[in-house]
Amino acid sequence: MKLRVALAVMAVMAVVVSARPLLAQDAQARRMALLRGSCPLATLEDALDDPDVVVARTAARLLPARGERALPALREALRHDDALVRRNAAMNLGEIGPAALELVRAALKDRNELVRQGAVFALIGMPATPEVTELIEAAGRDESGVVQRAALLVTRAAYRTAESIRLPADGWRFRTDPEDVGREEEWFATDLDLSDWDTIAIEQFWGDASEAYADYTGYAWYRRTFELPERDAPARAQLQFGAVDESAWVWINGEFAGEHDIGPTGWDRPFRIDVTGLLNWGGENQITVRVHNIAMAGGIWKPVSVIILEPSD
């Protein structure tokens, strides 16, 4: 392989026009060589070892278009030190189809969340087989919010909204958590003693709901129980938050369901969390939301709804 790289470099060097002191132009030329339609698969494979990461990433991006023949190289690419080489390889595996599912599965276990996110993207183009669905659902439970959101969207695209059930705005219990001990003390537990919790309304900032919290910034928890109608479990169910200022972590019936944590800029962003399989249809459910706010107003200030999804035709 090393010999082939050297030959490729030499070939590229031959087309270099002149010396350019402001950049290491040979890398540029090597990359341009990959982009030629006539570039052999072997050159792409070899370029994965290029000392320049952008060259290697370009190769990883281009390889899936070569089909199943490129699978061995892509397997190598998924072991590359550079996370973006791995991600570029992973996110385009959908071009190969089910034959690449094994590599997708591997990529979904990558240590880097962006590679796992890329692997979820690869599933977009694949047929919705049970295996693919299973991988998407697993990704929806990934520890990373980035991966969760990617999986949610893939799921979302395959379904239509059948029904939306808005949770009441009032009757929520509330407690501030200035020392951030709630998670450790499991304030999401279903049988928690709420005697020292306040009662508060959502769909407004906590400072507007109660003067006592007008100046509060930091962690705080919301809890509520709600009834859901009797029905067969839907294909998918999601919790839709109009906006939480600024970050949110959600538990349903004591189980962690997902998070929305993109920093202060998330304060006005709608988001969804997949709760398929966590809800009790025809009975009582319990929701807990841990909120973190670092500046100005905070809280669940827009509506919360349970969205029932059914497969699109």
Added chain:
Amino acid sequence: MRAFIVMLAALLAAGTMLWAQEGETDVKLAEPFRTEYSGDDATGEHVIALWQFNQPNPAQDLSGNGHDLTLQGAEFVDGGRFGGGALRSFRGWPDTDEAHQARAQNSPDLTPGGAFTIEMWINPAEELRGYAEAFLMDKKYVDDTDYQLILSRETAPDVRRLRMNLGFGGESQTWESETFRVEPGTWRHIAFTYDGAGTGTFFVDGSVSGSETKVGYGRIAPGRHHLHIGDRVGSLYHGFPGLIDQVRIASGVLEFSPARFELLSDRRVFERMEQAEPLRFTLTNLQREPMAGATARFALLGGAPMVLDLPEIASGEQYVIEYPFDTSLRPDDYELTATVELGGEAAFRSSEQFGLTITPRWTENRMPVVMWGGESGQRDALRDIGFTHYIGTGCDFAKIWEAEAPTQAVDDDRLPGQIQALDEALRADMRVVASLSPGRWARGKEEYARINRDGEPYENGDVCGLFDRIQSFCNDVGVSMSQTYGSHPAFGSALIHTEVRGHSHPCFHEHDYEAFREATGMDIPEEVAGMRGVSYEKLDDFPANRVIPDDYPLYVYYRWLWKEGDGWNDLHTQVHRGLHEHAHEGFWTFHDPAVRVASVWGSGGEVDYLSQWTYSYPDPIRIGLATEELLQMASARPEQQVMKMTQIIWYRSQTAPEPGEEAQQQSATFIDQDVRPQGTGAVDETGRYRARWEMEIPDARFITIAPMHLREAFWTKIARPIKGIMYHGIGSLLPGVTHGSYRYTHPETKNELRRLCDTVVEPLGPTLVQVPDGERDVAFLESFASEMFAGRGTYGWNSSWAGEMWLIAQYAALQPRVVFEESIQERGLDGFRVLIMPDCDVLPESVVEEIHDFQARGGIVIGDENLCPAITPDILIETHTRPSEADKARAQNIEKALALREQLDPHYRRRADSSTPDVIPFVRSYGSTDYLFAVNDLREYGTYVGHHGLVMENGLPTDATLEVAREGYVYDLVGHRQVNTGGDGGAMSIPWHFGPCEGRVFMITERPISNVAINAPEQAAPGESMTVEVAVLADNGAPIDAVVPVEVRLLDPHGRAAEFSGYYGAKDGQLSITFDLAENDVPGLWSIEVQELASGLTASAYVRVSGE
């Protein structure tokens, strides 16, 4: 008294029309002072006292009010003005300190309660010559009461002036007449009127001889002295040596001029060569008899007079005369003397002066510096800083709305004041901006409000711009303004519809549905929500790869809505077109904040300039992003250009917030006061350091931008191809300006701006506005689809992750051009080599295809983890939440910039680079010449706001080596000198020491500048035009291929700079200036001095201007 105007048909002087219009005015006729008063003039109720000194009872007060005289040293003699008697007085001290006076007993009615008039005839004796002051009447002496009329000492032989001292109780004030001849043996009638409110006016033989208003004075105070005629009350006596006749004191302001001119035209100040309407005067015959055989004469100092023979004018009648003021005279203040002369038995001559001004025209390509705000009496202070424009006029929207057609923009009462304000601006060499937001005004019209799907107006609603009535109203406003003010040279610009899009909503009138159908063939989608789109997470059919078809209905709708559907952009256009219908050639319009909108073309409609304001914190270079957004927005219209505004104000909450209760107070009522911080702050009793201004104005809500931030933001924006600069927040720039919440907390900011204007804007502005943008090979995509479906977008605020990505690009010495999806769809990505894609979650299909092609051609995509899954980035910069601490935030961005460079640099060659991320380069080009800008961003926390940790407001010096990928000759345009460079192999390096937050611009030419040549005529004549050609030559003798800053001064023999002396940008190294010599220019040897401001070379030439 009823008067009317009659028609005159005769053309009595070449080029001068006289005519009259019918009308009625109240005319106060002149007193018949050339006759001996009798009847009502002697005994009327208004007459307080009258002495005519005739036998048999020369001491008698003929008014019947009993103020008879007694003599002390004076005497009654024959030889009076009317053939009867007179009072004769004599000199006093130092000849002999004795009284020579006639005295009336003190009486309350000798102190008039309000307005009054004192008059008399005087005929000096030979003894007046050489004598000092002579008292004509005195009831005051040294007290602060009553009155004292004095003939001053001679200012020249037989020339004196009158002086009236009035006592107001606690103080006295003096009014003086103009000088006039007082010759022995010649009778002169003198009079003084006081209006009881500070205005005193002198008359000599019926002509006004000086008038002055002293603000704050009312009626005079009664005193204890008797009234004395012909001398002073007491020692040292200063009698009037000569005869006095017909002394009268009357209440009220009486008239003595036999005729009066009044300038009807509101204009007093003109721009040179202005095609101004002739000045319109009325001449009123104030005599009690017809005026026949009179002559009117208009004369400018030193110029040939215009003389008109007047026909008979009946008593009280007015005539209109047009005087064509010659604006080709040299720029100066002029006094136009209008004189009416009547010969024969009732001979008189009455003159009045009218001040007129001619101001120089502006030199070509002068860069506007706009104060976005009212001048608040600070016009001169703004001009001295370097401002050229300020907001200073508007219109009466209700008047135009009711007229339903173009009409005068304000009512008759307000118009003269508005014209005067424009005149004053012109005199100050400034231009006025009109702020016009008729659409905003129309929000009050409920029947035109935007409505929701249920047909209800929105809360905090907006006007629906698709109503024909609203469109035509906006056009009417523009036309009305241009008809009313459009010819005035100081009516320079109009700000159209500032800050209006924030209230806009999707609207659902039938005409909205129809307009959308007509434009797209579609119906408004059901999912439409607010202006900022719908989250894709809510949309059932949203593609999983976040690539939407170009005809995706919501995408089509929102694009239509932002571009034309809410009507605002067309409303701007309507006002703009109306304004240009009648406005003069140099007039321009602008709209702001033009990029506080989604990223589609069209914002601002057809206005001439787009602008946007930017707060400089936390990083001043961030202003470059909004500037680039403006440039992209304007790129849709070839004729549209960009100006850029920096906020003088800083939000306290974003720069130096107070904790807890004090923060609450900051938004509460405050005490209006200014602060002039001296030195730094101190540690208060709680142990906290606080800046001086924080201690003095703890409740300040808006404070002054730090001067170094202003400097760095200035250089960042002026590096880009903008055509003007703007600032807002006069209350934080200048002391003593009362504003609701803007506080003057940093006195050095205005001085910094003055320095920048003096050293950069004025000398280099004409060059910089002619240097276009250079070729750019880095694009920065602001995705409209992502704004509408993923809640992204900067909306002109420079914030969000895209703002951070922009900073990272700056620190990586990249020079990206902001592009919109539209620009990619229409122009593709040809010419770009790098595409930066922050927050591009969702993309339309056509854009994705273009990007795929771009990558296939070798283009490099820099994205983030939110990038649309259909795009595989070559470099990924993970988003991060900006820390609130300014130093950490900056360090984090620089760290990512360095990482970016490491990945990108092997594949990308910059046109210009810097050895340190602290100094940010930017290149523009003209022909073979590059203009390399560099801005030093290295900063630290200071003691102004830095102790809060949010803003590093102080700059630090930096050594940097700039590199440019070319060869050539480098000139420092700020220092006006050539710069030594290093490097080889087709590249140059420029080592430079940058001061704190300092910017620099280097001109890099292919050939060296070697000479400056002037081509000018050897001779010229007053009134002729003279063309001077300047060439900046390269070493091959050809004009240099650049726009070169040049200063040209044309000096008359006295050293006075002529019009069009100033700074220029010599395009293609050449300059041609036509100087229009004035008829009243000084003849002799004129000099032409030229300095090109790149290398500092100078040249001079001389022109002989003929004439005496």
